[in-house]
């Protein structure tokens with residue numbers, strides 16, 4: 093172990109932090125340390141201003157003219173291009189729309205249709221359930237002979253890449269363990285076998301640099317309300333590599349994905365580029381808020397963001413190791429920075445009660461069944477001294493047995 097970390101050292105890190113000024117861009121409640129930006133990002137101040145503007149000046153005063161005069165109609169691509177910069181995508185390949193689940197259905201269907209003669213969708217056994225449910229839904233529609241889900245552990249992924257596999261569908265950072273997969277390597281190995289690759293970026297976009305074009309990824313989807321801070325239920329996004337645009341078709345063929353929506357043709361004819369993935373009318377309120385939230389990223393260097401994210405989680409874990417009362421917390425996240433996203437996950441038999449007791453004391457974390465305490469590190473608004481305070485509070489709760497009170501065992505609907 094390194095020399096013990098102390099408060100003065102963490103203050104020093106804050107003083108040297110090039111991203112330190114970004115905290116002022118967020119509205120954060122008093123006496124709260126927010127370690128859950130991986131579930132719902134904090135609110136950027138510009139987001140509130142934009143919401144106000146869209147309601148009070150655009151909708152109320154300019155009414156339907158706003159589709160043109162305030163470029164509401166362009167929001168899916170405006171937002172898409174802002175996200176493109178964060179995921180290493182050249183223009184014309186990313187749009188914002190729908191939810192991650194729905195977008196996954198669209199790209200998955202497109203990919204399967206490109207792979208006649210192959211029927212397997214290979215994924216991680218521990219993938220986020222909605223991703224797997226969407227495959228099950230598509231399989232029930234297409235029939236087993238055309239679509240079948242195969243699940244393996246992370247360690248068995250590479251050997252499972254065979255010529256029967258149509259699509260490799262992976263989440264880059266595991267929502268439970270925080271394990272980061274090697275996008276470049278897995279994409280290449282799969283494509284060597286003729287497999288198309290879909291990456292879910294829900295827990296990586298906005299937290300670490302991503303290079304979809306450079307890794308030659310086929311399709312990707314991701315979330316607007318986690319590290320992108322787009323607000324509760326913010327629209328998601330999808331990426332489709334330009335080389336596929338001409339051949340693909342997606343089944344949710346709504347009018348916004350039509351070549352000329354306002355010609356009101358009787359038959360569907362898909363738009364030529366990425367717009368073919370649109371389905372219905374964009375949710376202007378929430379997409380405007382996401383658009384504003386992305387402005388916070390406009391001058392952020394993603395390498396610096398990543399460096400701070402790793403430094404924050406390193407400090408957290410080092411401080412945990414410095415408290416003998418926290419010995420029962422078993423780290424599930426790989427410590428190797430090449431295999432670690434922007435979160436830490438600890439196993440503890442009373443993880444749920446610990447989580448509730450922490451929240452009561454102003455340290456907001458979350459719990460994932462059956463026994464995982466999950467902490468997200470968002471470099472844009474967390475300070476190193478917050479990490480110190482969070483671990484001190486955690487140690488107090490464990491040392492005093494505070495978390496064993498009955499009130500902390502009551503299960504809420506959302507954990």
Ligand SMILES: *Cc1c(COP(=O)(O)O)cnc(C)c1O
Pocket residue numbers: 191192193194220222223263267292294295315328
């Ligand atoms: C958060 C998350 C989702 C969320 O999907 P929605 O349809 O937007 O609710 C999907 N996949 C993964 C891997 C996630 O972490």
